[in-house]
Amino acid sequence: MKVDIITLHAVQNYGSALQAFATQEIFKQHGCDVTIINYVRENVRPENLLKTWSKGNIMKAVAIFPTIARWKKVFTRFTQEHLDISDKVYTSEEDFKTYPLTADAYCTGSDQVWNSQWNKGILPCLYLSFVPKDCYKFSFAASFGQSHLDEDEVLKTKPYLDEYRKISVREDSAVEILEKQYLIKNSVHLVDPTLCVSGDFWRQYETLRKIKEDYILIYNLNRSKAFDKYAVELAKRTGLKLVRFCTRYDQFYRPGKSMLVPEVFEFISLIDNAKYVLTDSFHATAFSLNLHTEPICVYPKEFGGRLESILKQTHSTQRHIENYDDFDVVNRPVDFELVEKILSDEREKASGFIESVIEDITNFNRMKEEKRSENSLLQR
Numbered sequence: 010m011k012v013d014i015i016t017l018h019a020v021q022n023y024g025s026a027l028q029a030f031a032t033q034e035i036f037k038q039h040g041c042d043v044t045i046i047n048y049v050r051e052n053v054r055p056e057n058l059l060k061t062w063s064k065g066n067i068m069k070a071v072a073i074f075p076t077i078a079r080w081k082k083v084f085t086r087f088t089q090e091h092l093d094i095s096d097k098v099y100t101s102e103e104d105f106k107t108y109p110l111t112a113d114a115y116c117t118g119s120d121q122v123w124n125s126q127w128n129k130g131i132l133p134c135l136y137l138s139f140v141p142k143d144c145y146k147f148s149f150a151a152s153f154g155q156s157h158l159d160e161d162e163v164l165k166t167k168p169y170l171d172e173y174r175k176i177s178v179r180e181d182s183a184v185e186i187l188e189k190q191y192l193i194k195n196s197v198h199l200v201d202p203t204l205c206v207s208g209d210f211w212r213q214y215e216t217l218r219k220i221k222e223d224y225i226l227i228y229n230l231n232r233s234k235a236f237d238k239y240a241v242e243l244a245k246r247t248g249l250k251l252v253r254f255c256t257r258y259d260q261f262y263r264p265g266k267s268m269l270v271p272e273v274f275e276f277i278s279l280i281d282n283a284k285y286v287l288t289d290s291f292h293a294t295a296f297s298l299n300l301h302t303e304p305i306c307v308y309p310k311e312f313g314g315r316l317e318s319i320l321k322q323t324h325s326t327q328r329h330i331e332n333y334d335d336f337d338v339v340n341r342p343v344d345f346e347l348v349e350k351i352l353s354d355e356r357e358k359a360s361g362f363i364e365s366v367i368e369d370i371t372n373f374n375r376m377k378e379e380k381r382s383e384n385s386l387l388q389r
Contacts (some may be wrong), residue, residue, distance in 0.1 A: 010367060011111065012036055014149075015046040015135060016118030018092060021080040022052050023204070023256070023276040024292025025120050030091055030203035032118045032149060034210075039363050047095045048134060050331070054100060055081055076257040079270045087273040105139035114145040114370045119179060119202045124154030125162055126311070129339055136169030145373050147175040147366055149361075150199045155312050156182045175366055176374065177359075179340045180318045197362055201295050201317070205359040208281075208300045215278040220266070224250040226283035227265050228293040231309050237264050239333040240287055243305075246336055251283055285339070291316045299352065301345045304328050305338050322355075323348045 014036070018029035029045060036043045052061045060075045063070035088094055099105055115137050121127045122135045133139075137146045170176065170191055177197040178184060187193040199205070225247065227240050241264050244251040253265035254276070261267045269281065280286055281300040286293055289307045294316055297304035306329045308316055320326045325348065327341035 010040065010113045010370060011042045011044070012116055013044045013046055013095075013112040014116045014118045015048050015122075015137065017048075017050070017120045017122055018045055018088065018094075018099060019047070019049045019084070021058075021084055023273055024290065024295075026084060026087055026273050027296075028119045028202045030087075031206055033093060035205050036363065039360070039367060041367070043093050045092045045094050045118075046108075047098045049098050049100055050128065050132070051100050052129065072259050073257070076259065076270060079258065083270060083272055086098050091273075097192055099134070102133060102138070105134055108139050110140065110144065112144075113374055114147065114366070115140045116146075117148040117151050117173075119150040119152065121152045121154040122148075123151055123166070125158075127154055131162060133169065136166055137172070138169060142172045143377065145370050146173045148173060148177055148181040149363075150202055150205075151183070152179040152315060153183050153186055153381070155317065156186075158186060158190055160190075167191055173371060175267065175362075177362055180315050181322075182314050182318065184381070187300065197358075197361060198215070199320070199359045200352065200355045202272055202359075203292060204299055204319075205356050207352075207356070211277050211296070211300065212281065214274045215281060216272065216275045217256050218266070219275075219283065220250065220252055220279075222250050223284045223288055224252045224266075225285045226279055226281075227251065227253040228255070228280075228286060228288040228290050230290050235333050236287075236289070236307060239330075240264055243285075243336060243339075247284075247339060252279070254279055267369060283321075289313075289316075290317065295319055298323055298325065298343065298345075298348055301343075301348075303339075303343055307328060317362050323351050332339065357369075 016029050016032065017025050033043045033045060048122055051057060058157050059070055059074065062073045076164060098109065117135055117137060125131050134325045140146055170193060171174050176187065176193065179201055181198050184198050187196045205252045223243055240251060251265035253263060253267050254271045255261060255267050258269055261269060277296065280296045280302055283302050285303045288294060288304045289309045294304045294306055306320060307314060308329065320329055325343050328338060328343060330338050
């Protein structure tokens with residue numbers, strides 16, 4: 010069975026790249042022939058990245074250029090080596106007019122695919138607008154990244170979602186959005202694809218350990234002096250080395266030993282080998298829980314609901330610090346035995362969802378073919 014998946018694999022983000030890989034591998038485990046549609050958002054195309062990040066400021070352009078060059082190398086290599094990607098790159102609605110509709114089903118994958126704030130507007134292709142409504146459409150752990158949508162957005166996107174045969178989303182808040190705002194029932198809440206596979210699955214891809222001593226890993230997406238000050242004090246109180254996962258070269262001056270724009274699978278290794286992961290990132294938290302590394306979580310001002318959701322789901326909200334005076338968090342450990350039981354149940358749930366989708370695709374396409382045959386006979 011051939012399944013084509015569109016997601017945000019090309020946004021120079023470690024979590025996005027790894028969730029795309031996880032989604033691909035999960036469907037392959039269920040016997041599917043998978044193609045990740047090489048959709049590249051306009052503002053993250055290589056020729057536009059410099060403008061996107063510098064916003065016309067020459068000094069910023071000079072500062073960010075080495076990082077963009079490194080991103081291109083790291084993420085392009087990962088995509089080419091580990092994703093079953095379509096040959097053609099698609100960006101605009103015009104591009105998608107020539108998309109080959111040869112799959113048995115079409116899927117909107119995970120990550121913040123339906124987050125209009127993150128995506129700088131509604132992107133119809135992520136709602137499978139290019140796929141005719143007589144084709145099978147579904148979503149796998151998709152995210153709105155918000156707890157409530159503007160009614161105008163719902164009005165514009167509801168016709169797309171009404172064509173989906175099955176919808177699964179990544180947060181409980183997304184289920185509520187679908188039920189209350191879209192009036193779409195029977196959506197399924199699944200964990201992020203990176204959690205639908207075990208920690209041992211990810212360890213297959215770990216790179217060699219580079220930091221020999223125990224350390225606190227910082228993975229901070231939202232720059233904050235208060236966050237950095239807290240990290241320094243936390244390291245001092247615990248006596249642990251401070252290591253910073255730098256997603257950009259210009260972060261080298263911030264506290265901690267800098268790991269400058271590592272390879273994608275180094276993300277896994279650095280988290281797995283850390284004593285604690287201090288982060289405001291959903292995926293850093295998800296990998297920490299999956300790999301049994303203690304996270305210390307700061308909710309970001311925007312899109313923090315998904316981080317809160319996974320902590321609640323795994324009974325790990327004690328790992329959230331509400332202020333930068335909370336150093337007692339190190340004495341509130343995660344019950345990883347309970348987390349593993351919860352995630353094991355969630356993996357079975359995700360597997361069951363995929364099996365139900367595959368069965369539904371088979372029935373849907375059989376009935377479609379039978380109807381086509383009947384119409385052909387009537388026309389003779």
